[in-house]
């Protein structure tokens with residue numbers, strides 16, 4: 001079943017605000033900060049060694065196309081939450097290596113994955129290598145590619161598309177496309 005107003009496509013369309021960043025996994029760091037008890041940093045190697053989960057999460061682009069049956073594998077966001085302990089957080093701002101940002105409510109983020117693999121292979125560069133935050137149920141603009149920083153927030157702030165009129169939550173099942 002697809003969310004209202006969506007049609008099924010075979011393959012992901014590659015959509016970026018600018019070009020695909022060239023990333024050497026050896027130089028990559030995922031930073032966790034904001035209103036947390038523990039600020040953390042993880043290398044790509046650290047993430048590979050952490051607890052991994054696999055989940056099928058469909059992509060629902062706000063422009064109307066959906067791709068189902070995508071198998072993502074990586075570190076559960078719950079793990080990042082329990083290690084950093086963001087007691088008062090209500091949102092997270094995901095910041096990416098291409099300058100892109102998006103704001104995600106914590107109650108959706110907690111079901112997310114810091115994906116390292118897609119359909120049994122290392123995530124391809126155009127889809128977010130080395131790390132993509134995949135957030136179930138929200139439109140796909142909330143699934144940040146090339147994510148490098150997670151800032152836990154008590155208050156909502158706009159990210160890139162949210163500041164251009166797109167919804168602060170963006171639940172595809174509730175058809176929350178624009179503000």
Ligand SMILES: Nc1nc2c(c(=O)[nH]1)N[C@H]1C(S)=C(S)[C@@H](COP(=O)(O)O)O[C@H]1N2
Nearest residue numbers: 012013014015016017096100127141144145
């Ligand atoms: N870092 C980053 N993440 C991003 C974007 C982007 O421009 N930069 N675009 C978003 C949008 S609008 C969509 S629809 C999806 C597209 O993902 P895909 O290129 O893997 O199909 O990525 C989302 N995540």
Ligand SMILES: [Mo]
Nearest residue numbers: 015061062141
């Ligand atoms: Mo999109």
